[in-house]
Amino acid sequence: MINKTQLKDLAIFNGTPAFNEKLHVGRPNIGNRDRLFERINDLLDRRWLTNNGPYVQELEQRMADMLGVKHCIPMCNGTVALEIAIRAAGLTGEVILPSFTFIATAHALQWQEITPVFCDIEPHTCTINPWRVEAMITPRTTGIIGVHLWGQTCNVEALTEIAQKHNLKLMFDAAHAFGCSHQGEMIGNFGDAEVFSFHGTKFFNTFEGGSVATNNDELAAKIRLMKNFGFAGFENVNYIGTNGKMSEVSAAMGLTGLESLDEFVAVNYRNHKQYQRELRDIPGVKLLTYNEAEKCNYQYIVLEIDQEITEFSRDQLVKILWAENILARRYFYPGCHRMEPYRSYFPHAGLLLPETERLGKRVLVLPTGTAVGIEEISQICQIIRFLVQHSHEVKQKLLYPSDESVLAH
Ligand code: T4K
Numbered sequence: 464m465i466n467k468t469q470l471k472d473l474a475i476f477n478g479t480p481a482f483n484e485k486l487h488v489g490r491p492n493i494g495n496r497d498r499l500f501e502r503i504n505d506l507l508d509r510r511w512l513t514n515n516g517p518y519v520q521e522l523e524q525r526m527a528d529m530l531g532v533k534h535c536i537p538m539c540n541g542t543v544a545l546e547i548a549i550r551a552a553g554l555t556g557e558v559i560l561p562s563f564t565f566i567a568t569a570h571a572l573q574w575q576e577i578t579p580v581f582c583d584i585e586p587h588t589c590t591i592n593p594w595r596v597e598a599m600i601t602p603r604t605t606g607i608i609g610v611h612l613w614g615q616t617c618n619v620e621a622l623t624e625i626a627q628k629h630n631l632k633l634m635f636d637a638a639h640a641f642g643c644s645h646q647g648e649m650i651g652n653f654g655d656a657e658v659f660s661f662h663g664t665k666f667f668n669t670f671e672g673g674s675v676a677t678n679n680d681e682l683a684a685k686i687r688l689m690k691n692f693g694f695a696g697f698e699n700v701n702y703i704g705t706n707g708k709m710s711e712v713s714a715a716m717g718l719t720g721l722e723s724l725d726e727f728v729a730v731n732y733r734n735h736k737q738y739q740r741e742l743r744d745i746p747g748v749k750l751l752t753y754n755e756a757e758k759c760n761y762q763y764i765v766l767e768i769d770q771e772i773t774e775f776s777r778d779q780l781v782k783i784l785w786a787e788n789i790l791a792r793r794y795f796y797p798g799c800h801r802m803e804p805y806r807s808y809f810p811h812a813g814l815l816l817p818e819t820e821r822l823g824k825r826v827l828v829l830p831t832g833t834a835v836g837i838e839e840i841s842q843i844c845q846i847i848r849f850l851v852q853h854s855h856e857v858k859q860k861l862l863y864p865s866d867e868s869v870l871a872h
Pocket of ligand 1: 488638664
C-alpha cells in the first residue's frame with residue numbers, strides 16, 4: 464500500500480498513482496471456469512446453441528425456484544426484457560418512473576413511443592417517491608415503473624396501493640436487485656412483473672442477459688411469444704414480436720454463476736463491511752448502508768459527498784481518484800431528464816426533481832466484487848480519508864495548481 468501523507472503524493476499533483484492497473488467498478492464475477500468450460504463443451508457437442516435450449520430451460524427453472532416465482536423468463540439483455548415486459552403488459556400513453564436510473568429504463572418506454580414521466584426519489588433509498596407518483600398521474604397514465612436502485616427495494620406497498628387505486632400496471636426495473644428480498648420475499652414477486660439484468664457488470668451475469676419474473680401466467684405466455692418473434696408453433700405468428708432470446712452459452716454462464724452466488728454475496732458483504740469500517744467517521748462522506756434483515760447482493764458501494772463539509776466536490780473527488788487509477792463512477796448523473804431526447808422534450812423537468820438533482824451531484828460508486836481485495840479497499844479509503852483531512856489545501860491546490868506553497872502541506 465502506498466501511504467499518501469502529503470499532497471504531492473497524490474497522483475493528480477504528480478505523485479505515483481496508488482494502483483498500476485486500473486481498478487474498475489463493475490468487474491464481472493466469474494464462477495467456476497472448469498464447470499463453465501464443461502457446459503460449453505456439452506452445448507457444442509449437442510449443437511444446440513439458442514432458441515430455448517436445455518440450458519436456458521434449466522436456468523429458468525433454477526431461477527424460478529430460487530426466487531419462489533412462477534416464471535423467470537431468460538432474455539438476451541435487461542433492456543429488451545424491459546421493452547417486452549412493457550409491451551406485453553399493455554403500457555401506452557404515459558408511464559411514471561424515476562429519472563435517477565440508468566437510461567435504459569426510460570429508453571425502453573420511449574422506444575415504443577410511450578412518454579416517460581420523470582418522478583423524484585426518496586433521499587434515503589434513492590428509489591421513486593410514491594407520494595410524488597400520485598401527483599403525476601394523468602388520464603393518459605397507464606403504469607408505474609419503480610427501480611430497485613443499488614438493490615435497495617422501492618416502497619412496494621405504497622406503490623401497489625397507488626397502482627390499484629388508479630387501476631395502473633406496476634412494474635419494477637430490478638436490474639440491480641437479483642438475489643435481494645423485500646419484507647422477506649424475493650424480488651421477482653412484486654407488481655405485474657419485475658425485470659432483471661444479467662449484464663457482465665451485474666452481481667450475477669450471463670455475459671449479456673436479463674429476465675422477466677412474474678406470477679401472472681397470461682402475461683408470461685405473452686412474453687414467451689413476444690421474445691420469439693410472436694411464433695406459436697413453426698408457422699403461426701400471434702403477435703408482433705422481437706428477438707429477445709437468451710443463448711445457450713449465456714445460460715451456461717448463468718448456471719455456473721448460480722452455483723457461486725453465495726460466494727459472490729459473501730465477498731461483496733466482506734467488501735462492504737470493510738468500506739464501512741474504513742470510511743467510518745469521515746466528515747462529509749456517507750456510505751449507503753443496506754438493511755441487513757433482508758437478503759441483499761451488496762453489489763454497489765455508493766458514497767454521498769457533502770461538499771459543504773469536504774470543500775472539494777464529488778466531481779473533484781472522482782477526478783482525484785481516476786488519477787490514482789481508481790475508476791469511480793458517477794452513476795446515475797445527470798439523471799435521464801438531462802439526457803437527450805428527454806432534455807429537449809421536457810426542458811423544465813428538473814424543477815419537479817429536487818432530490819434527483821441534489822443526489823445526482825453528490826453520489827459516486829466505488830469498485831467492489833470478486834476482482835477487488837481488502838488491501839485495495841484499504842488503499843482507496845486511506846486516500847479518501849487523507850483528502851478529507853486536508854480538504855482545504857486540496858481545494859486550494861485544485862484551484863491554483865501552480866502554488867507550490869500548498870504542496871508542502
Ligand atoms: N436498468 C438499470 C437500472 C440498469 O442499471 C441497467 C443496466 C439496465 C436497466 C439495462 O440492462 P442491460 O440491457 O444492460 O442488461 C453499465 C452496463 O452496461 C449496464 O448494464 C448497467 N445497467 C449500467 C449501470 O452500467 P456503463 O455504460 O457504465 O458500462 P461500461 O462499459 O462503462 O462498464 C462499466 C464498468 O465495468 C467499467 O468500469 C468497465 C467494467 N467492465 C465492463 C464490462 C462490460 C469490465 O470490467 N468488464 C466487462 O466485461 O453501463
